[in-house]
Amino acid sequence: MVRRTYDKQRAEEYEHLLPEFYPVKLIGAFISLDFVSGCSFNCSFCISKRHPSREELYQEGLLLDNRVSSGKMLSWLRSMPSYHAGVQVRIGHDTDAGLEFEKSSKLIEMADPGRSIVYLTRKPLTAPEVEFFRTYRRNLLLKLTATPRSKSLNVTRNPMNLVRSAEPLDSRMLYWVLGPLAADSYGDAVEIIESLPAGSSLFLKPLNCEGLPHLANVKPLSRELIAHLEDLALKRGHVVTEWFCRSGLARIDRGFFDVDKITAQKDPAKRERELSYCTACSSNGLCHGELDEPSLRQALVMSLAELGLTLSKEPHRTGPRSFEVAVDEPASRGEETYLNNSLSQAVSITLTTREKGRSQGGSFCNVDREVLKRWYENGFFPVTELNTVAEYVLRDIRRLFTSNGSSPVHLSRCSIVKDQGICA
């Protein structure tokens, strides 16, 4: 990593919002990238809308090109130690990758074949997309979301359009998410399951209304009916799994850092099923083999020093492949992601001072300012360049949401949100 001096000269007015509009983010488990801000779908259950500074952009169905080329995106990736360590790249984190296909496909072609890329879309594939994705790429996984029609969720598009459009593609490159599943989603969910080719990997996604108060009265699909769908999928020969490591990382011969989440599942039937997938997986030895703890501890100390983090006590092993690491400085989930991939063994690291994640009731985007400063100084993340892109995007948004070209209307309330940072 190349040390630099942090440039504090930023537009004050925007500073607290900038990371939310970075085209590249280092988040829990991924490097996420997007070539556009906003989305034209306005799904009622969209989690991207949970962030107050983006809500209106998504509600209006607006899409802003962030002026970043595929080549520039790749040069940022290649400047990041996380990319070199093998952190999975995720396209379409804040929007739908299908809305940024042109630049994304160029990036996929240029990216190093040893880096796993996940492409997230719910949009039926167009002819050019099918043409591009019918080439089998070992490092590419399409995570396709088929949402059953539902009055209560205001979903009117037929999910079968997506299912049919993906028929020409190699199913090894596909992982299906069926959901979110509301009480009135059952019929379409059955049709999707029955239409996918046997052996498809899929996840039945329950409805999650957290942070979406307008959905508070929507009834989720009952556990019993989700269990029926699961049985049906298994009978059709599908792989029903919450994890897509087998379809993504394992295809480029890497292990899964969060394997303890699979082995520690409480539901014995589900655990047994997931472990049977592990047994059949080519990365089984990497995920379930013996851990070389002394060399892991040595590598951990070196990586922490590179990050500028100081160990405050000896790392504590919390599971077969999990460690809690106490450090003095504020840290980030993005740094955990880096460590999970840089230590040459499949392990999960938790840093005691990292920001809270969504599952802990914390803010969705709250990386500490000191962390960003350290990332810049360490050459760990191209903070200043990303700030510049985000400033342009925010200016565009301000212009769009300005009444008669003068006073800001919608986004004015967001300027008082001070605790936002990189999506965690």
Ligand code: SF4
């Ligand atoms: S062995 Fe299991 S945990 Fe590891 S990549 Fe394969 S399915 Fe995932």
